[in-house]
Amino acid sequence: MPDLSDVVGGIADAMAREQHRGDVATYIPELAKVDPGQFGIAVATLDDGVHVAGDAEVPFSIQSVSKVFTLTLALGAVGDALWRRVGREPSGNAFNSIVQLEYEQGVPRNPFINAGALVVTDVVLAGHQPREAIGSILRFIRWLADDESIAIDETVARSEAGTAYRNMALAAYMKSFGNLAHPVEMTLGVYVHQCAIAMTCRQLATAGRFLADGGGRLSTGHRVVSPERARRINALMLTCGHYDGSGDFAFRVGLPGKSGVGGGILAIVPGRASVAVWSPGLNQHGNSLLGTLALERLAKAMGWSVFGP
Ligand code: DON
Numbered sequence: 001m002p003d004l005s006d007v008v009g010g011i012a013d014a015m016a017r018e019q020h021r022g023d024v025a026t027y028i029p030e031l032a033k034v035d036p037g038q039f040g041i042a043v044a045t046l047d048d049g050v051h052v053a054g055d056a057e058v059p060f061s062i063q064s065v066s067k068v069f070t071l072t073l074a075l076g077a078v079g080d081a082l083w084r085r086v087g088r089e090p091s092g093n094a095f096n097s098i099v100q101l102e103y104e105q106g107v108p109r110n111p112f113i114n115a116g117a118l119v120v121t122d123v124v125l126a127g128h129q130p131r132e133a134i135g136s137i138l139r140f141i142r143w144l145a146d147d148e149s150i151a152i153d154e155t156v157a158r159s160e161a162g163t164a165y166r167n168m169a170l171a172a173y174m175k176s177f178g179n180l181a182h183p184v185e186m187t188l189g190v191y192v193h194q195c196a197i198a199m200t201c202r203q204l205a206t207a208g209r210f211l212a213d214g215g216g217r218l219s220t221g222h223r224v225v226s227p228e229r230a231r232r233i234n235a236l237m238l239t240c241g242h243y244d245g246s247g248d249f250a251f252r253v254g255l256p257g258k259s260g261v262g263g264g265i266l267a268i269v270p271g272r273a274s275v276a277v278w279s280p281g282l283n284q285h286g287n288s289l290l291g292t293l294a295l296e297r298l299a300k301a302m303g304w305s306v307f308g309p
Contacts, residue, residue, distance in 0.1 A: 001302070001303075002301055002302065004043060004045070004051050004302065005051050007298060007301045007302060008041055008043055008051045008052070008053045008298070009053045011041060011053070011294050011297050011298060011301075012039060012040075012041055012053035012054035012294075013053075014297070015039040015041075015054065015279065015290050015293070015294055016039060016054065018290055018293070020289070021036050021037070021279065021281035021289060021290055022036070022279075022281030022282045022283055022288070022289030022290070023036075023281055023282055024036050024263070024280045024281055024282065025261040025262070025263075025280075025282060025286070027163065028156070028159055028160045028163060028261070029159050029162075029163065030061075030153075030155055030156045030159035030160075031061060031063075031156070031159075031261065031262060031280075034060070034061075034262075034263070034280045035280070036279075036280050036281045038054075038055045038058060038060075038278070038279060038280060039054045039055060039277075039278070039279040039290055039291075039294070040052070040053075040054045040055035040056040040057070040058060040060075040200070040201040040276075040277065040278045040279075041053050041054055041056060041201055041275070041276070041277045041278075041294055041298075042056045042200070042201035042202045042204070042205035042206075042275070042276045043205060043273050043274075043275050043298070044202075044205035044206050044208070044209045044212075044273060044274045044275075044276075045272065045273045046209070046212060046213050046271070046272065046273065050202055050205060050206060052201065052202055055201075055278070056200060056201040056202050056276075057200050057201075057202060058200060058278075059153075059198040059199060059200050059203075060198060060199070060200075060262050060263060060264055060278050060280070061153060061156050061195070061196060061197075061198055061260070061262035061264075062195070062197050062198070062199050062204065062260050062262060062264050063195045063260030063261045063262040063264070064095065064112065064114075064117070064195065064258065064259060064260040064261065065204065065258050065259065065260040065262075065264050065265070065266050066137070066141075066194040066195055066197055066260070067111065067112050067117045067120065067258065068208070068211075068233065068237065068241075068258045068266060069137065069140060069141050069144070069194075069207070070117065070120050070121055070124050070137060070194055071111045071112075071117075071120050071233060071236070072140075072224070072225060072229075072233060073124050073136070073137065073140055074111075074120045074121075074123040074124050075225070075229060075233075076225070077123055077124065077126070078123055082111075082120070082123060085107065085119050085123070085179055086107065086108050086109075086110065086111050086116045086119045086120065087104070087107060087108065087109045087110055087116070088110055088111075088236060088239075088240075089109050089110060089239075089240075090109070090110065090239050090240050090246050090247075091109040091110060091113050091240065091243065091244065092244050093109075093113070093243070093244055094243060094244060094285075094286070095112075095113050095114050095243045095286060096113075096114045096166045096167065096170070097113070098115075098166070098169060098170055098173065101115055101170065101173055101174065102173075105177055106173060106174045106176065106177025106178070106179045107177075107179060108174070109240075110236060110239075110240040111236065111240075112236065112237075112240045112241055112243070112258065113240070113243060114166070114167055114170055115170045115171075115173075115174060117191065118167065118170060118171050118174065118180070118187055118188070118191055119174065119179060119180065121133075121187055121190050121191045121194065122180050122181055122182055122187045124136070124137065124190070125181075125182055125186065125187060125190050126181060126182075130186050130189050130190050133190045134152070134190055134193045134194070137190075137193075137194050137197075138150065138151075138152060138197065141197060141199070141207055144206070144207035144208075144209075144210065144224065145199070145203040145204070145206045145207040146206060147203050147206070150197065150198070150199055150203055151197075151198060152193055152196050152197050152198070153196050153197075153198045154196070156195075156196040156198070157192050157193050157195075157196035160192040160195060160196065161188070161189070161192045164188060164192060167188055167191065167192075168184060168188060171184040171187055171188055172184050195260075199264075199276075201264075201276040201277065201278050202276070203276075204264060204266055204276035204278075205266070205273075205274045205275055205276035206274070207274075208266045208268060208274035208275075208276065209273075209274040210222075210224040210225065210230065211230050211233060211234055211237075211256070211268045211270075211274060212268050212269055212270055212271065212272060212273055212274045213230075213271075214227040214230055214271075215227045215228075215229055215230035231270075233256075234256040234268050234270060235256070236256075237256035237257055237258050237266075237268065238250060238255070238256040238257070238306070241256060241257045241258040241259065242257060242258075242259050242285065242287050243259075243285055243286065243287070244285055245259075245283065245284075245285030245286075245287050248285075249287070249292060250307075252292065252296045253267065253292065253295045253296050253299050253305070254299055254304075254305025254306055254307045255267045255268060255269055255275075255295065255299055255304065255305065255306060256268045256270075256306070257295065259286070259287040259288060259291070261282065261286050262278075262280065263278050263279050263280035263281065263282065263288040263291060264276065264277070264278045264288065264291070265277050265278075265287065265288055265291040265292065265295060267295050269299075269302075269304045269306075270306065272304065273304075275295065275298065277290075277291040277294045277295055278291060279291050279294070
């Protein structure tokens with residue numbers, strides 16, 4: 001078995017040399033300002049080690065990676081009742097597509113496309129003021145990452161809120177079917193703030209470790225979710241975590257993963273490690289180009305694909 005630190009360092013060196021880095025997201029104006037030359041990687045293993053390389057300590061906008069944490073919170077709040085309001089099937093459409101919602105009567109395909117994530121946020125919001133719901137999401141992530149310094153980038157939140165016309169349309173459309181309990185602006189307000197949480201690769205890999213560790217942090221005694229729930233969240237990440245690029249990600253990387261348009265990806269190696277990669281340039285599906293390439297190389301070098309070495 002190759003040395004993990006050597007593999008992680010080698011991947012960061014190779015990614016630094018890559019010329020073809022994809023395009024940064026521009027539909028959220030603040031994200032368009034991020035330097036595409038950056039790449040970070042962190043691998044958090046179950047023995048509490050974290051192997052980092054490249055720009056692993058630089059905070060970036062986690063965007064849709066936040067959907068893994070809000071899904072965990074929503075399942076904790078309402079359990080399987082969530083599945084009455086959101087499906088568990090890959091969408092085959094872009095993350096902000098509206099067409100499927102009409103066919104499926106306002107019930108989004110899965111919790112990771114934007115429509116599904118808005119329903120999940122609506123569930124997390126229940127019984128709270130928006131400010132309290134945002135606080136509970138942030139506190140949960142800080143607790144998972146064991147790092148109180150994690151914060152929301154208010155500039156990114158404002159930038160998204162000012163241009164969130166598609167998400168507003170998705171939320172309003174679901175509201176017309178009765179699948180949104182709160183006013184559109186309220187659910188959307190919480191959603192843009194969860195997406196604007198800034199984290200480093202080290203923090204993100206640490207926060208995701210419970211999904212690699214059977215739902216708990218066995219070294220600390222913390223149980224976050226049951227093993228069954230962790231397994232199911234991982235299954236959704238594998239089948240839906242990269243939108244209409246999920247099949248290709250499974251083919252190339254072979255791990256549950258969740259991407260964000262900030263260029264971050266959280267990938268889970270069940271029973272072994274939680275991996276965060278970040279590079280702001282995206283492929284045609286809105287997923288990090290170099291992040292995916294790096295995970296492909298890591299999974300291959302370590303024999304970590306869930307489908308076999
Ligand atoms: O709702 C949006 O469009 C963004 N806040 C998040 C989208 C996203 O990260 C899609 N992932 N690749």
